[in-house]
Amino acid sequence: MWSLPPPSLLHRLAAVAALAVGITVAAAASAKTVIVLNSDDDSLSVLDGDTYQETSRVYIGRSPNHLMMTPDTKFLLIADSEGNELVFIDRATGKIARRLGISDPYQIGFSPDAKWFVANSLRLNRVDIYDAATYKLVHRLPAETMPSHIAFSADSKTVFVSLQGTDRLIAIDLASGKVRWNVLVGPQPAGVWTRKTGTVLAAIMGSDHIAEVDPKSGAILRTIRTGRGAHNFQVSPDGKTLYVTNRVAGTISTLDADTLKVTGTLKAPGGPDDMVVTPDGQELWVTGRWRAWVDVIETASGALKATIPVGRSPHGIFMY
Amino acid sequence: MSDALMRLVGQVQGIVFQATVQPVLYWLGLMDWAEDVFEGLEVVLLGALAIAVTYILFRPLELWRPVERRTDRRAVWTDIVYTLVHKLGIVPAIIFLLLTPIGTAIDSYLRFKGYIPPTIEQVVPALRGWPLVTLLVYIVVLDFGEYWRHRLQHRLPWWWALHSLHHDQRQMTLWSDDRNHVLDDMLVATWDAAVALLIGITPGEFPFVIIGLRMIESLSHTNVRVDFGRIGGALLVGPQYHRLHHAIEHAQAPFDRTMGCNFAIILPLWDHLFRTARRTGQFLPTGVAALSGRAIRCGYLAHQVEGFRRLGHALAHLFSRCHPGFVAAFRTE
Numbered sequence: 001m002w003s004l005p006p007p008s009l010l011h012r013l014a015a016v017a018a019l020a021v022g023i024t025v026a027a028a029a030s031a032k033t034v035i036v037l038n039s040d041d042d043s044l045s046v047l048d049g050d051t052y053q054e055t056s057r058v059y060i061g062r063s064p065n066h067l068m069m070t071p072d073t074k075f076l077l078i079a080d081s082e083g084n085e086l087v088f089i090d091r092a093t094g095k096i097a098r099r100l101g102i103s104d105p106y107q108i109g110f111s112p113d114a115k116w117f118v119a120n121s122l123r124l125n126r127v128d129i130y131d132a133a134t135y136k137l138v139h140r141l142p143a144e145t146m147p148s149h150i151a152f153s154a155d156s157k158t159v160f161v162s163l164q165g166t167d168r169l170i171a172i173d174l175a176s177g178k179v180r181w182n183v184l185v186g187p188q189p190a191g192v193w194t195r196k197t198g199t200v201l202a203a204i205m206g207s208d209h210i211a212e213v214d215p216k217s218g219a220i221l222r223t224i225r226t227g228r229g230a231h232n233f234q235v236s237p238d239g240k241t242l243y244v245t246n247r248v249a250g251t252i253s254t255l256d257a258d259t260l261k262v263t264g265t266l267k268a269p270g271g272p273d274d275m276v277v278t279p280d281g282q283e284l285w286v287t288g289r290w291r292a293w294v295d296v297i298e299t300a301s302g303a304l305k306a307t308i309p310v311g312r313s314p315h316g317i318f319m320y
Numbered sequence: 321m322s323d324a325l326m327r328l329v330g331q332v333q334g335i336v337f338q339a340t341v342q343p344v345l346y347w348l349g350l351m352d353w354a355e356d357v358f359e360g361l362e363v364v365l366l367g368a369l370a371i372a373v374t375y376i377l378f379r380p381l382e383l384w385r386p387v388e389r390r391t392d393r394r395a396v397w398t399d400i401v402y403t404l405v406h407k408l409g410i411v412p413a414i415i416f417l418l419l420t421p422i423g424t425a426i427d428s429y430l431r432f433k434g435y436i437p438p439t440i441e442q443v444v445p446a447l448r449g450w451p452l453v454t455l456l457v458y459i460v461v462l463d464f465g466e467y468w469r470h471r472l473q474h475r476l477p478w479w480w481a482l483h484s485l486h487h488d489q490r491q492m493t494l495w496s497d498d499r500n501h502v503l504d505d506m507l508v509a510t511w512d513a514a515v516a517l518l519i520g521i522t523p524g525e526f527p528f529v530i531i532g533l534r535m536i537e538s539l540s541h542t543n544v545r546v547d548f549g550r551i552g553g554a555l556l557v558g559p560q561y562h563r564l565h566h567a568i569e570h571a572q573a574p575f576d577r578t579m580g581c582n583f584a585i586i587l588p589l590w591d592h593l594f595r596t597a598r599r600t601g602q603f604l605p606t607g608v609a610a611l612s613g614r615a616i617r618c619g620y621l622a623h624q625v626e627g628f629r630r631l632g633h634a635l636a637h638l639f640s641r642c643h644p645g646f647v648a649a650f651r652t653e
Binding site for chain 1: 326327330331333334335337338342343346349351352354355358359362424427428431432436437438439441442449451520521523524525
């Protein structure tokens with residue numbers, strides 16, 4: 001859905017942001033650039049995908065945790081949870097275009113039809129549903145407790161949210177704001193992912209597996225063992241491989257996205273969290289939450305290509 | 321250098337967390353606490369670092385130019401225990417567990433009412449992109465709040481009953497800063513949480529600046545004959561300036577409010593603005609006149625119990641007015 005920007009764009013972004021804090025940034029162009037949010041440092045790191053170096057680190061706001069592109073692809077959206085704001089970075093200019101005050105956006109997501117914007121407040125036990133065009137709050141739901149990750153149904157009618165503190169997965173009707181179902185899914189669920197088939201996957205962080213859930217009833221259809229501390233999902237650009245980070249085991253499981261059969265295990269020490277895959281599918285970039293680094297793993301061989309030091313508690317990651 | 325040191329602390333934090341803490345959390349089914357505990361481990365490590373640096377820097381000063389000889393080793397040992405349970409995260413963890421649910425409920429309620437705590441950068445957009453300046457502004461604003469919190473600790477009899485534990489030490493040393501009752505700490509944490517609802521939380525990018533400020537607080541309690549001079553003393557609270565605040569003549573019971581002085585924590589500016597500054601150049605004896613003996617020369621737990629006793633008397637006096645006075649409430653011998 002998202003296209004790549006001109007090669008030098010992110011460097012312009014980094015340069016503009018860095019100039020604001022009085023640092024100089026190398027202006028070399030790069031074929032791929034990666035943004036990492038260092039949640040305990042209130043900063044973002046700009047990584048060069050060719051040299052595997054951090055080219056700059058800039059202050060962005062309190063506790064940036066997650067980021068994504070807006071549906072129109074004009075802005076990179078960064079959610080500062082403790083700063084209570086969304087930061088809009090203009091892709092064309094690399095400048096911060098806008099800071100929008102909203103309440104504690106921890107995990108964020110747009111529905112596939114771009115009609116809804118959902119922000120979870122993990123700390124305050126609340127799910128906020130906004131009109132994605134205006135960012136006006138439409139529904140605010142209490143969500144006991146620790147609403148964490150987000151996934152949408154393909155028809156954009158339902159959002160699925162994991163509740164880490166109560167071992168539950170809930171389905172919320174976006175139009176009415178009503179909870180359609182609320183089920184026990186496993187201890188401390190984290191990542192949520194909607195498959196092409198429509199079923200929902202939940203990563204069970206307090207255990208060693210993922211669960212496949214019926215989107216209509218919330219019934220658990222099956223579980224698949226991946227590794228201790230199953231945390232989050234990412235799919236390869238060709239849609240064939242599903243990656244699952246296992247935070248406690250320090251590994252990433254590779255699964256056949258169609259059958260959910262585990263096909264391999266990649267080493268990723270350091271508390272693997274969020275992931276991105278390069279457009280050619282050859283590299284998997286993963287934030288190492290506990291070790292303040294980003295690992296670059298060759299997907300074919302599982303070899304560790306690079307470990308890039310970044311700021312404290314790197315969390316969300318995004319590749320241009 | 322600070323980046324390299326912070327990176328080293330971070331790597332130790334990560335290794336310890338992965339090798340020892342995370343497996344326990346997983347085994348106990350508490351992985352939803354993983355990020356909080358991880359951050360807590362950083363507090364512990366930075367606290368240990370702060371203790372080490374404070375000792376290395378300030379203990380030689382105490383040996384070089386002490387105000388008084390250490391005659392009461394037991395009292396100093398109690399302060400060392402206070403420092404360890406505070407800086408190594410035990411008391412902060414208890415406070416976190418007790419107060420977080422209440423703070424979350426209040427914050428969540430306010431959000432449902434449409435209130436979002438602002439940050440100072442949102443009020444002053446010019447600070448955007450200047451995180452260190454922003455942090456300094458936060459420090460000034462928070463220190464202003466700390467000054468008034470400290471004034472209340474002395475002004476309100478029931479709060480003074482708790483805060484008097486901090487003041488009853490007659491042998492002030494570099495270890496005395498953390499000598500506080502756990503209820504007093506909870507009140508301070510509540511105060512800080514209320515301030516955070518008004519101006520947001522402090523930026524997290526410069527942990528060493530925060531450690532530096534805490535070391536200034538330790539230095540201000542250090543048993544050293546050092547005065548920052550006319551200019552330095554006007555800019556920063558130092559040992560002589562703060563010793564006057566702890567002087568026994570200013571902490572009589574009942575507390576003589578007109579005699580209280582030098583309440584500032586970091587910046588003496590507030591004392592000058594609100595006419596509570598006192599500069600004499602003297603290094604006076606410290607303590608609370610009405611308190612002596614076992615009430616102040618005891619171990620950590622006994623001292624905490626003593627704090628509850630003082631609070632009980634203060635509240636009884638406040639509510640029933642059947643006690644002859646605040647002095648008697650404190651008198652134990």
